[in-house]
Amino acid sequence: MSNELDAVFGALADPTRRAMLSRLTSGSMTVGELAEPFEMSRPAISQHLKVLEKAGLIERTASAQWRTCTLRAEGLNDAAVWVEEHRRGWNERFDLLGERLRELKNPELKKEKGNE
Structure with missing residues (x-):
């Protein structure tokens, strides 16, 4: 359990990732919608999403060309x-x-x- 807990607290340590999670409380969003208010490159956004996904805080799904992120509160x-x-x-x-x-x-x- 320690590794999972470390991943969650590590993910929550970054203000950008916390802001992303807050935005997802209103519902699922495409990566583009989620990235909209942040002034950073797509690779940087992708890296933040990988950290959140690895911590079990979001789920990413692909449908055609759309990548959707959904909050996983149970994380x-x-x-x-x-x-x-x-x-x-x-x-x-x-x-x-x-x-x-x-x-x-x-x-x-x-x-x-x-x-x-």
Whole structure:
């Protein structure tokens, strides 16, 4: 799973690829439609699409001369699970840190807690 997760996070690390994914939330597009707002060469667009496809975030299909890209939201599932698992741990640590900071600001809280 680590390689797939690395591919997803690597794909999401680039702002152009994130923008492409955002554009695909409104539906499938041809490569030309998808590339329209980006000021870059066709080979550069193609490279971004390869990264997104390899990460499982889009699907590319060919029909005659048209190449269509479709969002594959399920490609984000493993990343969402990983983030959620780690968010719980981070939140617990932040809660403990917040509690410790309150104790340091108000030593009476620590005394009261110790008497329980």
